[in-house]
Amino acid sequence: MKQFFRLAIFCTAVVVCAFAADRGERLRSPWDGQSIALTDAAYNCPQPPEFAKSITAEGYYTDKNYSIIDPAQKKAFDDATEAPTHLGQMIGLAADSYLTKGSRAAAQCGYALLNAAAHAGAWSKAMPTNNGTYEQNWLLSGTAMAYLKIRGSGVGSAEDDKAIQKWFGTLAGHVRDYMEGHRSNPNSDAWNNHLYWAGLAVAAAGVACNNKSNFHWGIDTYKTGVSEIGPTGVLPREFARAGMALHYHLYALSALVMIAELGEANGIDLYSHDKGAINRLAMLCGEGLLHPEMFSKATGVTQDLPDKISGFEIGWAVPYVKRYPDAQLSAWIAEAYTVRFWQWGGLPPGYAVH
Numbered sequence: 001m002k003q004f005f006r007l008a009i010f011c012t013a014v015v016v017c018a019f020a021a022d023r024g025e026r027l028r029s030p031w032d033g034q035s036i037a038l039t040d041a042a043y044n045c046p047q048p049p050e051f052a053k054s055i056t057a058e059g060y061y062t063d064k065n066y067s068i069i070d071p072a073q074k075k076a077f078d079d080a081t082e083a084p085t086h087l088g089q090m091i092g093l094a095a096d097s098y099l100t101k102g103s104r105a106a107a108q109c110g111y112a113l114l115n116a117a118a119h120a121g122a123w124s125k126a127m128p129t130n131n132g133t134y135e136q137n138w139l140l141s142g143t144a145m146a147y148l149k150i151r152g153s154g155v156g157s158a159e160d161d162k163a164i165q166k167w168f169g170t171l172a173g174h175v176r177d178y179m180e181g182h183r184s185n186p187n188s189d190a191w192n193n194h195l196y197w198a199g200l201a202v203a204a205a206g207v208a209c210n211n212k213s214n215f216h217w218g219i220d221t222y223k224t225g226v227s228e229i230g231p232t233g234v235l236p237r238e239f240a241r242a243g244m245a246l247h248y249h250l251y252a253l254s255a256l257v258m259i260a261e262l263g264e265a266n267g268i269d270l271y272s273h274d275k276g277a278i279n280r281l282a283m284l285c286g287e288g289l290l291h292p293e294m295f296s297k298a299t300g301v302t303q304d305l306p307d308k309i310s311g312f313e314i315g316w317a318v319p320y321v322k323r324y325p326d327a328q329l330s331a332w333i334a335e336a337y338t339v340r341f342w343q344w345g346g347l348p349p350g351y352a353v354h
Contacts, residue, residue, distance in 0.1 A: 027207040028265045029148035030349035039102040045109035049083035051120040055132035067242040081135045084123050088142035092346030095146035107153040115160050118167035126174050133178045138343045140171040141201035144208050145345025165209040172205040172214050192237040196225045196255035203262050222259040226277040233284030243301040246288045254316035261319050261349040311341040319350030
């Protein structure tokens with residue numbers, strides 16, 4: 001695939017740079033500045049799931065490469081995480097209905113769900129298992145990104161925003177603490193895709209709360225991630241996932257692209273960081289989707305991919321192709337039955353709002 005690499009010098013956080021996050025300005029999201037006229041389009045707001053303070057969830061992979069799923073253990077995980085997952089999905093759907101239809105009712109629904117979770121302190125305890133923390137992380141990334149879509153709608157009160165942002169801050173603190181507590185072990189989950197997803201969650205919460213410490217912590221996870229990308233685009237820790245290697249390359253890439261978009265909204269050019277390393281990863285993932293056998297041959301294991309490409313596999317490309325046009329990626333976007341993925345708030349940045 002034809003790629004367009006930009007050559008630019010990236011200013012790190014220790015250098016005095018001219019980007020918004022260091023000029024005392026409020027942090028911005030990719031959706032700020034969009035003109036969305038409120039409409040009376042109906043929206044059926046669901047009841048929130050039953051809230052809890054904690055999640056007890058165990059893993060479901062049975063091999064050392066974390067690539068073979070035990071169906072019974074996977075069902076147990078899904079059951080344990082059903083409520084926070086559904087909440088994230090509900091809020092993302094409401095935010096996207098506002099984004100695409102201008103629905104006042106949808107924006108109000110998003111606020112109502114977020115406000116209810118915030119006042120309940122939903123899933124806001126430090127989690128007893130690593131898988132519980134992962135779900136807490138995804139809940140934060142999904143809901144914070146969705147909130148960034150509706151915060152300019154005018155339907156929420158100052159009190160709503162204060163409560164929601166306080167909840168985001170609590171979740172972000174737990175996610176940061178978990179990752180920082182594991183960083184001393186180079187073989188831990190604080191060095192693979194989980195770190196990048198934590199970075200997205202914490203950076204999104206940072207933008208939502210105008211917390212520059214959290215925002216820059218998330219930006220730093222991006223830099224860690226792209227520093228892992230090899231000359232051919234391979235992420236060694238994700239490559240070690242055997243039959244899930246391509247799956248987890250795509251998963252890691254999507255988190256990194258979303259962080260890059262948050263950076264771009266605040267004048268930080270992350271796409272060119274480390275000589276545009278993320279473009280090598282994007283190229284590899286695109287080639288892997290086109291020819292998954294290349295991953296199969298390299299790993300010695302057939303890759304686990306769905307029959308149809310959807311948001312999980314291709315949603316990251318929606319903002320990416322606006323910066324790096326690519327005909328094959330654009331074709332997959334057009335063919336996908338959805339480009340939504342709840343863990344980044346539903347529709348990705350760059351989705352055309354009509």
